[in-house]
Amino acid sequence: MEFEVLAKCHTTRARVSRMKLAHGVTMLPTFMPVATQAAIKGLTPEQVESLGVSLILNNTYHLNLRPGLKVLQEAGGAHKFQGWDGNLLTDSGGFQMVSLNKFMTMTEEGALFESPFTGEPTMLTPEESISIQHIIGADIIMQLDDVVSSLTVGPRVEEAMERSVRWLDRCIAQHENSGKKRTQNLFAIVQGGLDPELRDRCLDEMVKRKDGVSGFAIGGLSGGEEKDIFWRIIKQCAEKLPEDRPRYSMGIGFAEDLLVCVALGVDMADCVFPTRTARFGVALTHQGPLNLRLSKHAKDFNPIDEACPCPTCESGTSRAMLHHIVTHETAAAHALTLHNVTFQAQVMGRARTAIMEGTFPDYLHSFFANYFGDVGYPEWCVNALRSVGVDLLEGKDINVVPGQGAKWEYAKS
Amino acid sequence: MSNTVNVAGLSFTLANPTTTRKFGPRIGSAVFRRPNGAELTIETPGMLASSSRGVIPHLSRDHHNLTKAIRWVHIPFETFLEHSPPVPTLQAGKNPLHTFLGFLPSQHILSMSIRDPHDGKGMPSNGNAHVCASSLRGVRKISPSTWRSHVGACQPDIAIALSDTPFTDPPYSQKRLTKSIERSVQWLADILQPVEEPALRPNIFVHMSGATSIPARRAFSESLTEILHGREADSVKPFRCLDEGVSGYTFNLVPLRLSLDASIRPVPEDQHDIPPTIDSRDPLPTRNTRHADQIIPLLQASLISLPTSKTRLINSARSPHEILLFIQNIGVDLFDAHWAQRAADIGIALDFRFPVTEHARGKASTKLGKEIPTNGKRNIGHNLYHNDYTLDFTSLGGDSFVGSYDDRANMATQDICLCAACSPAIPRTRIAHGNDPNEASSIIPEEAPPRYRPPYTRAYVHHLLHTHEMTAHSLLVMHNISVLDAFFAGVRRVVAEKGEQEFIEEVKVFESTYDGNLAVFDEARVMWRNVEMARGKGRLAREKAKQEESTLGTAVEL
Structure with a gap:
């Protein structure tokens, strides 16, 4: 991997960098759409590429089950199997084992789970996770970590953090000996729950192992924790992670979360949110989400966003037409997925431009004014951005909303 | 008033208009002339695509524009009666139906029935x-x-x-x-x-x-x-x-x-x-x-x-x-593509040609044991749900066509399947976001010929079908419509170049080569239902039971 920081925001910790991987250059900060099972929901790789996306994510857990490693191996890796010429990242499979398996136990050796096919006990070790990811062949691969829900408290959090450090060593060793280091890059995952002290210890240990990894992820968040704790952990981690490695915040997808994370120094993020919400009829816009199932859109001949360059808006698809097909036709999901993936890329692209031009704080001001101006700013965003020198409320008389503060378009009851 | 009119005048010409025979194979062309002078020609026998709620099921607008086999789309209007007045009737501008549904007056003929x-x-x-x-x-x-x-x-x-x-x-x-x-x-x-x-x-x-x-x-x-x-x-x-x-x-x-x-x-x-x-x-x-x-x-x-x-x-x-x-x-002269589109819903990739190629005329291939239905004839398509395709890295229509990527020998156009599954073209443009560097958007110049990637494989679509990914159906619809379009082109070629007798002979060969009972469709339907049962969410179950009876496309899990 070639990684070069091109510009830094004069106020916040945001930065623009250029990351060159085996399948091309991806500019950071970026959002990675999720192709869990080797397809972005309903789209072809050519469509995804045409939206200006250069890095997507596959899930190791799913690909290991289907199509299975034999198929991937014979296909010549996941890139060739799904016809994707751009960059690809795979997770380690650890997170899905926790979220999808009822009968999983973590041991020092690895994660012991029940095979969903045969019901037999199966072990996923750190070594095995890396070997599987080597067969999949993604440009960025993730260490196997001991994941606990972000709402877990007590000694289990510490145990998981410490084990994740030990497993990182095993992943590094496996990766070093694989001969894949030239084309594949291993990322570490910082754990430690919501406890700043555990996070600090994890950061210290993992940063010591910097030479064995190409980048760092911040894991164990986005599991329903309070947003005011979430941003403080992100800030703490981003501050301590080395300058010369990309920082990846896992499972982040709301536009406001993305921009706060970027301001705190995060370079990459992924989430199923924009593609999932598309299937339920929600279009993301710079003025907030539009729920196209609502009857108020039934006779609205405007596109989702007049200025959006996505194929859906560019071809003039009206909200009325989308309302007519949404949740009835897969084509509606495709139209909204094309739009939402483009929206995410735009939010991040505009951030990059602003950072390069030294206007990132202005971009934050204008984004929040457009997106939340009518309902009020989430308090946690205000707090988070204040901590890096941007006061969203400066010169404004605007409502501040406590709690999660995510914006949604509801039906009028 | 007249400047808002852009309905196409239709003139239909038969290649041999002097024939007094009422019945028998015939070729012709339906030329639609728009008031602005633009002409669209539908060669006959030919096809029209079916739609559901105003869309070709599984296709986004970029995909229906990309699929050149889609030149005529039929729109049943009844779903729009949910609102009064129906929403498309409120659409402003020229070609209101085209505009509302996202079809191009320069590329698509639209017909409408209640x-x-x-x-x-x-x-x-x-x-x-x-x-x-x-x-x-x-x-x-x-x-x-x-x-x-x-x-x-x-x-x-x-x-x-x-x-x-x-x-x-x-x-x-x-x-x-x-x-x-x-x-x-x-x-x-x-x-x-x-x-x-x-x-x-x-x-x-x-x-x-x-x-x-x-x-x-x-x-x-x-x-x-x-x-x-x-x-x-x-x-x-x-x-x-x-x-x-x-x-x-x-x-x-x-x-x-x-x-x-x-x-x-x-x-x-x-x-x-x-x-x-x-x-x-x-x-x-x-x-x-x-x-x-x-x-x-x-x-x-x-x-x-x-x-x-x-x-x-x-x-x-x-x-x-x-x-x-x-x-x-x-x-x-004209047939709808409904059956071929519906085949895409249930995981069938069509793979047949008319006239039957030399290659297919021979014995049905025994490769992987999946080619022969009970009567010893070839299937007109592949049930990609079948596990025999798990490791099959050939293209969807690989028995009858090649993709443009593999067209090294400059083959005749009828040998190439131009659908986005068999001939995926590298996008000519990519949306630029922020300071994307040049190297991340190597744009193909407009005048340059398209550049293609290797075809999507049966193994990939097999995987997508079993994991319930909607992309499977997008690829299959584009492919099946293209195969059907190629079939009609073959019919026209035989009738035009070889005459009626030869055509009748070719029909016989076709019937003896390809299984007309479509046993492979029955098999696919069963497997499609099984995957639906295993992976479909209960929330949509009732809706689905209703849909699968006759509706095109919508029976796929969102």
Whole structure:
């Protein structure tokens, strides 16, 4: 991997960098759409590429089950199997084992789970996770970590953090000996729950192992924790992670979360949110989400966003037409997925431009004014951005909303 | 007023117009000339794509524009009756229907009927002055004048006149058929009423009434060519007879099949309320091939007294075998692609050619044991749900076509499948976000030829089907429509270059090469249902049960 920081925001910790991987250059900060099972929901790789996306994510857990490693191996890796010429990242499979398996136990050796096919006990070790990811062949691969829900408290959090450090060593060793280091890059995952002290210890240990990894992820968040704790952990981690490695915040997808994370120094993020919400009829816009199932859109001949360059808006698809097909036709999901993936890329692209031009704080001001101006700013965003020198409320008389503060378009009851 | 008109005038020419024969294979071209001078040509025999709720199922707009085989799309209007007035009628600008649905006037012909021609579900009786149409909010009554006004507001290129086709339980009495014919004739006259601006009127196609009664069908056709007098003549001025105002004849096979089924299965008095079986509504072919033989005389009865110079269109043919029979024995010009699109819903990748290639003429391949149905013939497609495809890295239509990427030897165009699955083209443009560097957007210049990637493989689509990924169906729809388009191109080539006798020989070869029972479809349907059961979410279960009976496309989990 070639990684070069091109510009830094004069106020916040945001930065623009250029990351060159085996399948091309991806500019950071970026959002990675999720192709869990080797397809972005309903789209072809050519469509995804045409939206200006250069890095997507596959899930190791799913690909290991289907199509299975034999198929991937014979296909010549996941890139060739799904016809994707751009960059690809795979997770380690650890997170899905926790979220999808009822009968999983973590041991020092690895994660012991029940095979969903045969019901037999199966072990996923750190070594095995890396070997599987080597067969999949993604440009960025993730260490196997001991994941606990972000709402877990007590000694289990510490145990998981410490084990994740030990497993990182095993992943590094496996990766070093694989001969894949030239084309594949291993990322570490910082754990430690919501406890700043555990996070600090994890950061210290993992940063010591910097030479064995190409980048760092911040894991164990986005599991329903309070947003005011979430941003403080992100800030703490981003501050301590080395300058010369990309920082990846896992499972982040709301536009406001993305921009706060970027301001705190995060370079990459992924989430199923924009593609999932598309299937339920929600279009993301710079003025907030539009729920196209609502009857108020039934006779609205405007596109989702007049200025959006996505194929859906560019071809003039009206909200009325989308309302007519949404949740009835897969084509509606495709139209909204094309739009939402483009929206995410735009939010991040505009951030990059602003950072390069030294206007990132202005971009934050204008984004929040457009997106939340009518309902009020989430308090946690205000707090988070204040901590890096941007006061969203400066010169404004605007409502501040406590709690999660995510914006949604509801039906009028 | 006239500057808002962009309806295409249709002229249909047969390659051999001097022929006096009523029936037999024929080739022609339907040229649509738009008021701005643009021309769209549909070579016949050819095809039109079916739509559901105004979209070609599984295709986004960029995909339907990319699929060059999609040149004519049929729009059933009834789903728009959920709102009053229907939303497309409120669309501003030129070509309102094209604009609302995202089809390109420069690339797509749109035809519009009130009902979905594939929907055979039971409906209340039509009235003397209304047709019963089906919408999500229940049955809607549509009068001839309302239909005329919707057509006028939407400006499709072709409108199908209302017709009184009963969807109550067959069989129908002679009295019912007489009423059906009278109404259908009257409703055709209604849409042919004089208009201030004749260019405003789209081309009118008429559905040929008369159900399964040969005398009734003849009577309907004869009333079209009957010269009108007095008030009747005034009401359709300047046409002397109704047929003069008609550009094409359509035949909906779903109601015909329902009637044919009913005529061989006596319905006991007490079972009149039982709706027709799901099987008979299913537009997919079944092992039952007797229908085509029974349908041919019915269609001939409709056409015998009518001029040969107008287009003939069939909805809901079930297989290429049936299509060939209708081309050979009647001279049908246009067929919908519904069966091929529906095949994509259930995981079938079509893989056949007409005329049959040398390669396929030989023994059916025994590779992987998946090619031979019980009768020893080839399948016209692959059931990609089957585990035999897990490791099959050939292209979807790899037995009959190559993709552009592998076109090293500059093969003839008929050997290449240009669909986005077999010939994925590297996008010419990418949306730029922020400071994307040049190297991340290596744009192909506009004048440069397209650059292709290797085809998507059967193994990949097999994986997508089993993981319930919608991309599988997008790829399959584009592919299947393209294969069907290539099939029609092959038919035209044989008829044009080799003549009728050779064509009939090629049809025989086709029938002896490819399995006409489409056993592979039955197998796919079972596997498709199994995956739906295993992976589908309960939330949509009820909806799905309703959909899978006859609806195109929508039966796929979102």
